[in-house]
Amino acid sequence: QITLKQSGPTLVKPTQTLTLTCTFSGVSLTTGGVGVGWIRQPPGKALEWLGVIYWDDDKWYSPSLKSRLTITKDTSKNQVILTMTNMDPVDTATYYCAHRPVTSSRRSLGFDPWGQGTQVTVSS
Amino acid sequence: QSALTQPASVAGSPGQSITISCTGTSSDIGGFNYVSWYRQDPGKAPKLIIYDVSHRPSGISHRFSGSKSGNTASLTISGLQPEDEGDYFCSSYTSSSTLDFGGGTKLTVL
Numbered sequence: 686q687i688t689l690k691q692s693g694p695t696l697v698k699p700t701q702t703l704t705l706t707c708t709f710s711g712v713s714l715t716t717g718g719v720g721v722g723w724i725r726q727p728p729g730k731a732l733e734w735l736g737v738i739y740w741d742d743d744k745w746y747s748p749s750l751k752s753r754l755t756i757t758k759d760t761s762k763n764q765v766i767l768t769m770t771n772m773d774p775v776d777t778a779t780y781y782c783a784h785r786p787v788t789s790s791r792r793s794l795g796f797d798p799w800g801q802g803t804q805v806t807v808s809s
Numbered sequence: 810q811s812a813l814t815q816p817a818s819v820a821g822s823p824g825q826s827i828t829i830s831c832t833g834t835s836s837d838i839g840g841f842n843y844v845s846w847y848r849q850d851p852g853k854a855p856k857l858i859i860y861d862v863s864h865r866p867s868g869i870s871h872r873f874s875g876s877k878s879g880n881t882a883s884l885t886i887s888g889l890q891p892e893d894e895g896d897y898f899c900s901s902y903t904s905s906s907t908l909d910f911g912g913g914t915k916l917t918v919l
Contacts, residue, residue, distance in 0.1 A: 722908075731811050732847075732855065732898050734908040745906050781854055788861070792902045795845035795860030802854050 687711035689782050689800035696806050703769045707782030707800055714740050714760050718787030721765040722796050725778040738765060739791055772807045779804045813899055813911035820917040826887040829914045831899030837909055839880035843902035846875055846884045850895050891918045
């Protein structure tokens with residue numbers, strides 16, 4: 686059974702950097718084809734994809750946020766870390782990490798399962 | 810504004826079938842067979858119910874099916890049950906190696 690557990694702050698100040706950690710079990714990011722993605726959801730709004738990191742350290746980012754985002758992995762700890770700089774109140778959202786199962790193509794971005802979500806508020 | 814267009818709401822009675830559409834362009838839905846569908850209950854994380862247009866993950870009921878025609882993908886739920894109520898989101902891989910989501914559809918079981 687694959688599980689993802691998220692940790693990180695629930696409140697950050699404007700201009701600060703957000704760092705969220707996704708610790709997973711039941712799967713290894715050394716396994717070919719595996720990926721972990723990040724998705725966020727502002728209150729009452731739609732999902733927004735942030736990026737994904739693959740087992741071979743390939744990374745894809747949302748173009749609109751690419752300059753502010755970094756996704757890294759620590760395979761020894763089974764962790765994926767999301768860093769977002771220069772946080773703004775419009776970045777207030779629930780942030781999710783999610784597992785991308787092994788499939789025939791890395792273009793297949795169906796995420797399952799998801800972490801529990803981290804509700805992040807950006808406010809001074 | 811989301812890149813993929815979904816109806817804001819759909820409704821159906823128990824036992825009926827409903828279809829939720831997800832419209833994109835030739836740069837996303839129309840160009841690739843990498844559409845996924847998720848169901849989200851209030852306050853919960855989304856759950857994958859369809860991937861790669863029409864594939865069901867293990868444990869997902871056969872009442873859920875996906876299809877695609879041109880730039881529009883569809884999720885059909887047959888034999889509607891009260892527990893199917895929730896928000897449904899589509900997503901698609903794009904030609905820019907990114908992922909777009911739809912705005913979400915609220916399903917009400919009357």
